Amino acid sequence: MWNRKNLKKNGKKNLKKNYWRILGISLLVAFIASGMKVTHQVDNAAMYFVGGRFDLPSNAQIVNDWYFSIRESDAPQNNQVLEFLGEHYTPKKGALAHIYNRMTEEKSALYGFINAMNDFIFKDKATEGMIILAGVFLMILFLALVSNVLAVGQCRFLLENRTYRQSKMGRLAFPWRVKRWKATAFTMFERSFLIFLWDLTIIGGIIKRYSYKMIPYILAENPDIGHKEAFALSKRMMKGNKMRGFLLDFSFLGWRILSAFTLGILGYVWIKPYTETVWAEVYAALRQEALEQGYSGAEYLNDKLLFEESDAEEYPVELYPLYNPETKTWIRINYRRKYTVCSLILMFFSFSVIGWLWEVSLHLFGDGVFVNRGFFHGPWLPIYGAGGVLIVALLKRFLDKPLILFLLTMVVCGIVEYTAGFILWETKHMYWWNYSGYFLNLHGRICAEGLIVFGLGGCAFIYIIAPFFDEIFKKIPRRAAIILCVILLSVFAADSVYSAVYPNSGAGITDYENHG
Structure with missing residues (x-):
């Protein structure tokens, strides 16, 4: 049984060991994958550095922010979130803005979306409707093929960082480098889609978020695991630990309150990297328990090099235990290279x-x-x-x-x-x-x-x-x-x-x- 105090102590130690790289990866993933972008509207200077869900930078991210609004809320009430968003941000241009405004006006994501579609189709806005649908499609495609896969690469880096002092930022591209990005993208998209559906029930979304919490870490250790096995193993690992996970997140509340006085800067430069290293510790603890208890699917947790003490500076990629021998020729991303003129x-x-x-x-x-x-x-x-x-x-x-x-x-x-x-x-x-x-x-x-x-x-x-x-x-x-x-x-x-x-x-x- 894991201890919250020890997990946070180990997480903080691992963060300090490689702070700048963890911060860099955290910011890159937030920027590339989660749509973090500093606002292009500076009517409210206090929100300048936040770039989060309540100060949306562009219409193209509104659907994405709507999707994550409940997940990121400490008190997830759908109508309250939409009401808050409507009070603090009212875009004027674009088809996506129309959908967003409809949702906030109706204080319902479902009815707002339906009414917006009605406007596009039956009120001479068919062209804008096609544009918004294309935008939503591209957003979903980006989420599935890039954002979710990058999240697994980030987990890979965090797990390697626990044992090795010189983990490389190139581990972000881990699923692509081992040629497992398609299966990884499918499993992670299934996870996102199911959480989205569960979010419609509010409480179910919170529970399932913790139930599926271990999936990206499992894939980061062994992307050869099937999607059904990954879901089953994560649910088994989190059985009896969902409330403990919630309380762990709640224990960072003091940091988040303090972050408000720094215009959100503290959240990006300390809180987010800190919580990420702590959750990597949670995975390590639950992984050990899964192996000891012989959970179904635990045989896929076979990358011992991630968790055995080592004096090596960097993870020995040539020993990575994937089932397909071809992937053992894991190509390193060598950014210390000489580029030709061409x-x-x-x-x-x-x-x-x-x-x-x-x-x-x-x-x-x-x-x-x-x-x-x-x-x-x-x-x-x-x-x-x-x-x-x-x-x-x-x-x-x-x-x-x-x-x-x-x-x-x-x-x-x-x-x-x-x-x-x-x-x-x-x-x-x-x-x-x-x-x-x-x-x-x-x-x-x-x-x-x-x-x-x-x-x-x-x-x-x-x-x-x-x-x-x-x-x-x-x-x-x-x-x-x-x-x-x-x-x-x-x-x-x-x-x-x-x-x-x-x-x-x-x-x-x-x-x-x-x-x-």
Whole structure:
């Protein structure tokens, strides 16, 4: 039987042992998987750093926040949550905003959604209805294929961190690296969907949340377990422990109250990482009990290297006991690598295109219109590519110092964005973005919240995305890679010359007011 005091003591020890990496992973997962994003509306500066469920950053995340609203509430009453949300946030644009407002007006997620669908279909809003449905589909797809799988990777890191001093941030990609992401995604999506259904009963949602609590940890230890076995084993492990788990979470209430006086900052930099390490201790205790009692499915808990004392600095991946021998050639994500010129060029264009898709998507699903964002006419935003490549080229020496890397990434991206904004204004007297009125902005060209997002994204880029893309680019024959680079650079040069004379402008692109 586990002891709450000892679990918290061990969790705190493991957190302090590798604090900066745990914090970095916690922030990255929150940013990438849970939709944490600093608000783009700064009417209420007190909510600036929270970026949570009550200060929604964009319409595209409203359905996601609705889904998690009950789970994250200390007093989960559906109508009270929706009433609170309606009082504190009322978006004006986009089809998703309409659904959200309907839900808060009706104080019912179900009836609000039905009425919103009625508006779309029968009140000349069929187009917006298609957009919202597409947005919901993409959100669910992202939740299933990325968010949930990342959560398992985070659990893997936390479990390795208990035993090894130098656990790597690349463990976030664990399900993909061992080629088990499909099965992992299926099991985790089933878990999310069932919790969603149970949430409709309010109390059942709380109970099942604890009943299924061990599933991501079980998958992190052995993703070969079947989804039925994973559910059955988690329920058996949590039998008689659900109330104890609830009381464990409740014991952090004092920290959460204190966090309110720090505008929520304490929640991200200490409370969330702390609770995550403690729950890893809970899993270790319940795992030991499952093995001793011989629970059905406990045979899948066979990664002894995670729990045996070791003097090794890092988990010996070559000994990982997956059933399929092919996965024993576990590829490490080596972010301490040298990038070829071709790889850097291809990364520049890849990240530029991703940035363009991101900003176009914000307008498409937020306002329901397609906007070709950026100064250039092609499907790229070079400011993203330039920032990513500069981070890789200039900041590699700080790879073992995540906090310093994060801060320097903010500096580099801030310089790039400010310089680009300054040059565009001085040469074209137009604004392609304007942060005037945003918290801590400088001449409307950069702002604190944007730099925080760039800092988190830059860390994700240098630790995960850049090595991932580099592995792909290495598979391209050298001659083909050179030809591809020449073609891309030529097209980009032509676009640059044309855009210098006829810059891309118009509604949603340059229709900003002067900097205030």
